[in-house]
Amino acid sequence: MVSKQILEDLKKGSAIRAMFVEGKALAERMGAENVYDFSLGNPCTPVPEAYTKAMLDIIREEDSLSIHGYMDNAGYPQVRKLVADSLNQRFGTDFDEGNILMTAGAAGGINVILRTLLEPEEEVMVFVPYFTEYRNYCQNWRGKLVEVNPDYDTFLPDFTDMERKLSPKTKAVLINNPVNPSGVVYTEEVIKKIAALLEKKQKEYGHEIYLISDEPYRELVFDGKSVPFLTHYYKNTLVAYSFSKSLSIPGDRIGYIVVPKEMADYETVFAGLSIANRIIGFVNAPALMQKTVARCLYERTDVEFYDQNRKLIYGELLKLGFTCVKPEGTFYLFVKSPVPNEKQFVEAAKKHHILLVGGSTFACPGYVRLAYCVPYETIERSLKAFAALAEEFGLGEHRAQ
């Protein structure tokens, strides 16, 4: 007697869960070292020592009622000030504590934002391929998800499709930079195009369209790339950040929302976000984690580790004849399935003990996601299996012709 929506989610979810169960059974039968599990986006690089030290120091030094107690729903003002300072230093912004609201990760942040903004039936635009949870976040608040097609050569947005699908019901456009699952980074040029289109449509419709940027992978970029800071390009922007990947602490549920004061109705929006944070039941981002990240704002996990994995797996897959847009961020590759029905490819890969997630999960059939946040040795060991898989699909021969 659960709600219809949750019941539907249960049915959909069981396919992925079934794969995990199969993977586990496979590992038991074949030995874990002979199974190449690229299905999960779970950070595997060490938590920075500075994070552990900061947490120990805080627990030993500060008053226990203060580090485990209530504070403003927006978070400790001092923590928010330090986050603002760090952004100012890195991105040349001019933020103070009034621009920052601490959240339970980016997942918490996006739900807080959508709870604050959405009326039922209003539209939230997303770009294919997208993180599968966006659909759920949007459904939580009875919004309507509108999918924009990608340019399949670059996996950047198809701007013609975007313009066609913007409507007077569009309340927000939700981007993810860098993109899970494609690993693509939206450059300044892309952001400017999105901003220009939204400015134009805001005028046309006579109301705000909010640009929400989900940035848990902001620090995981390679080849000297960087992620443009959106408030420089568009006033009605809300950035949802998470420390889950940059510090390898996804279980700690800590992140923040950036709200520029130049935004329309800034004060109402900020106060609304605080209320939403409270009434959804977050109340506040975990207190101790707020204080801890405030001491680690310039710390990073080992990004170089992910980069080495990326170079190895991307290079080898291309050599084997696979097609894949060049990944410049996150720890994912989005590989084209050699056959139109990617489920067939996922099944074939599984026979070679390679676990992948089908692109349909990201509203993009015909592709598979490979999460390379695994030990380097796992990738090395998997290469033979990928070679066999390529051969099975005639990829080597293809290239030779």
Place this chain on the structure above:
Amino acid sequence: MVSKQILEDLKKGSAIRAMFVEGKALAERMGAENVYDFSLGNPCTPVPEAYTKAMLDIIREEDSLSIHGYMDNAGYPQVRKLVADSLNQRFGTDFDEGNILMTAGAAGGINVILRTLLEPEEEVMVFVPYFTEYRNYCQNWRGKLVEVNPDYDTFLPDFTDMERKLSPKTKAVLINNPVNPSGVVYTEEVIKKIAALLEKKQKEYGHEIYLISDEPYRELVFDGKSVPFLTHYYKNTLVAYSFSKSLSIPGDRIGYIVVPKEMADYETVFAGLSIANRIIGFVNAPALMQKTVARCLYERTDVEFYDQNRKLIYGELLKLGFTCVKPEGTFYLFVKSPVPNEKQFVEAAKKHHILLVGGSTFACPGYVRLAYCVPYETIERSLKAFAALAEEFGLGEHRAQ
């Protein structure tokens, strides 16, 4: 351009916020020691040393990726097992990890439950006076709140009113035991009456009615009272617990939901709760806090401290001629306003530097809530002010007549 509901909340919220601001200004003007702030339900007793020690031990001893990493959305199985064991030992239940889902406090837990169960327009029954957030939690998921009147002599539910208001649209009945704001404890007899009525109506309607029990104050009971464990009395029960008050750690956002396996569709409900926990954006209860509370399941903050406060303020208020239902749990008193419009009384109290919250906030006008989670000395110092307030409303004279 925030949603209409959030805008409404903003308007309503500002009255309470205005009082806090006024209180602060008062403290600045008069000196904090001359202001008697009984408005906030913020724990003030020490965090048990065992909690601090457990946290330090875990950080020093366990693998950092494991204590800050992802786990099942329901929480670490080992933690859930330990919670189940502790309940079995205390309440003679027969739970295992399959009965426990770790949440971000009880506020998180209730939202997860309502997200899982509610269809829009379904009804959630609550008992006046009730924690003001229940209205918001219900609105989050587009449910309809239905209020049951109390028996004003005992502040227990008026069962005639309850029966009249149960309907085929009733999906859940949400109780709070002990009750914020009245301090009343629902005894076994009361619980049995509620259970019997729900059993009858379940049969009549041919579908489940869930009994949700919000129990953050479970351990704060006095005079040898105890809070009945609901799964013994009604199968379709969900208990939302929080460690916020029992360990004085409200900022840490940690609690759990109990789901009995005897419940109808237990497996679907439990799986649904896990999904809801994930998609609302909690993902999981903070990882480190899960591990820490698992080592402190028999620890309590200083309940005796609250009891002494209770005895002092309750005794003195009665002597002064105030009327108040006997509080046997929580750290609140619910005092009858000497005039029908309690806002007038709240204003008068403020002139004597006493800060209270009007009963209208709890859907129960004509009363005020007094939170006695303050230093004992604050209560002692406030007594003269209460005496003056009583005199102002002619309470002493009343009694002499």
